[in-house]
Amino acid sequence: LSRECKRIATSKAVNPTRSARAAKIVQKADIRSVAREAGVSTATVSRTLSGRGHVAPATRQRVLEAAERLDYSPSAAAASLRTDRTMIVGVMVPSLANPVFVPFLRGVQHVAQAHGYAVLVADGERSLEVERQTLTRLRARSVDCLMLAGAVRDPGKLDELREAGVLVVDPDHPVGDPDLSVEALERPGTVEMCQALAALGHRRLAYVTRDGGSHASGRRRWGTIESVWDQLGGEAQHVNIGGARDAPLVAKALRPAVAAAGHAATALVCSTHGLAPTLLRGLTHAGVRSPEDCSFVTYGDSDWAEAYRPSISVVSLDLYELAVFLTRAALALLAGDDPVGGAAPSPGRFVRRGSVGPPP
Amino acid sequence: LSRECKRIATSKAVNPTRSARAAKIVQKADIRSVAREAGVSTATVSRTLSGRGHVAPATRQRVLEAAERLDYSPSAAAASLRTDRTMIVGVMVPSLANPVFVPFLRGVQHVAQAHGYAVLVADGERSLEVERQTLTRLRARSVDCLMLAGAVRDPGKLDELREAGVLVVDPDHPVGDPDLSVEALERPGTVEMCQALAALGHRRLAYVTRDGGSHASGRRRWGTIESVWDQLGGEAQHVNIGGARDAPLVAKALRPAVAAAGHAATALVCSTHGLAPTLLRGLTHAGVRSPEDCSFVTYGDSDWAEAYRPSISVVSLDLYELAVFLTRAALALLAGDDPVGGAAPSPGRFVRRGSVGPPP
DNA sequence: CTGAAAGCGCTTACAG
């Protein structure tokens, strides 16, 4: 309906009378009506409301009141067109179905909101095609800044965005400070975990993923674990359970690793929080008890991990905190401010709970 | 840097030479450069790329090639300003920290993306103030449509948005079809659960929330449970554990309900998925076993609920599916299309698992 | 401290 009105209003050239009528119906005050109401130029209204440029206190007051009275809401589109800044930060999430990315999104959201930016979320839906299309759209929207919640399948697209003037922030490859990469931050947690397991006497560890390394983060973790565990004198193996979901199938996929006579792994490390419940069901089905038969650790924490019996040990990294830090830095850069200080994000850590014990 | 260039470019009036240089650096092709490249008017370029209006096949071809060659990405801001449509759908989430809202967001995202809309997320951060400010921003961005993932604290703000021409979709109060409200959809699941418990011989049920009804959805659920359970001849009580997090505190809060000599509740119903792990830890701490001493059911399902031992019975409603349905309908309305058919979202249902058994 | 005016990059009704 109101769209109808607007369509009529658009043809102002054609018929100013209808246009005026339509405008009255939609009630959308623009900067000119505010200027008229306050008896000043639009320039002054703009200066007052944006806070840029000096305005005499009395004038300022009148403008604010006029804006209030008319319930004026400036058009973001018009401002963007003029200033070439959209005040939008985009977040590219590989898959919203994967809960690990939500804290990151939340962190970006929090900071962006506080700085007057809006947040555009894009969901890659685990698909190269969708991701590409989505990034193209983000470019057309010319977000001021794009935060990546996880690895992108087609990094070439990112360069396109960068060339178009978008500030792209990739936690896997942070500009400036390599110590702030997810990998670097997570490493201490992995090391702690390996040391704790080794100290308990574990020698054989199995790292379990769903897709065997198509995920960049999963692959990197495996690299870290492999080298750290090797240094500690243990043997690590990588188990890929593929698409298995049902407990019997998962049990079957895990059995070679955890029940091999003589050289079974005595500790299972789950690559991502979302996979943990599936593995736990598989273990239960296989009759493998934790921690008696096999210790269990997962990457990523939650209330459920803690509530499980035994409570699940985790390597956790606060992605919310990381997102807050990175977003602050990015927005400061955009504003041309000095790089913000602020506490650096805390590194990952190992939280030992009931699911870890000595090897059988 | 590129921002710097742009700033220079902006002063085209002042110094066209510098401007031209800057434009070359930023590489941003606009519709005029495409028109020039293809040897047509901007009108024709616009018509070709938008698909509105007829263009001769040969011309079309030339335009597409020129656009491709120049890597043209039309400015969404300019288009919005002109057409008064932003092609953005906003999603208002009461709190991103609450995982129940994520499937809804994902559903909106999926449909929006498929229809060429972008998604702006707003996080209320459980705060009236933040929520208000956020809604004001969504209005300034003039989203075409606003989907509410949950109840909004200040419904008055919504009317403001509606007056500004935004299509606001509230799953708690769907326009047109009241059978599509979250409440109506969830009811069958609640009824099933109550019937199942009653059939097993339960008479006393406790419904547990964290904040005792500040949540609109929690309050409604309690209303439904109370009346259904009453009809079945049982007694229902409402327990509010407030902010308790530690197992001992939660245990203490639950004890009056589940351990009252003679008239203890024999079934505990948890109001929301996120609260379940906390309650389970409390029960474990209190030495209450499930289902032997007390059956346990929660609203909202997940892999963790299923993996828990005993596996947790749930009342589940697919909010992803609901979001998909509502978003499709909303976008069809915006496009002026006929209301889409499509399967109606499935109602909630009760999934009985190990945590429910006969009363002690 | 303030105003008049140009222009951001599109789309669309109109005329041909």
Add this chain to the structure above:
DNA sequence: CTGAAAGCGCTTACAG
């Protein structure tokens, strides 16, 4: 089928 031109609502360098 195509082009010339107006205008969407802002912001900002310039002039006063």
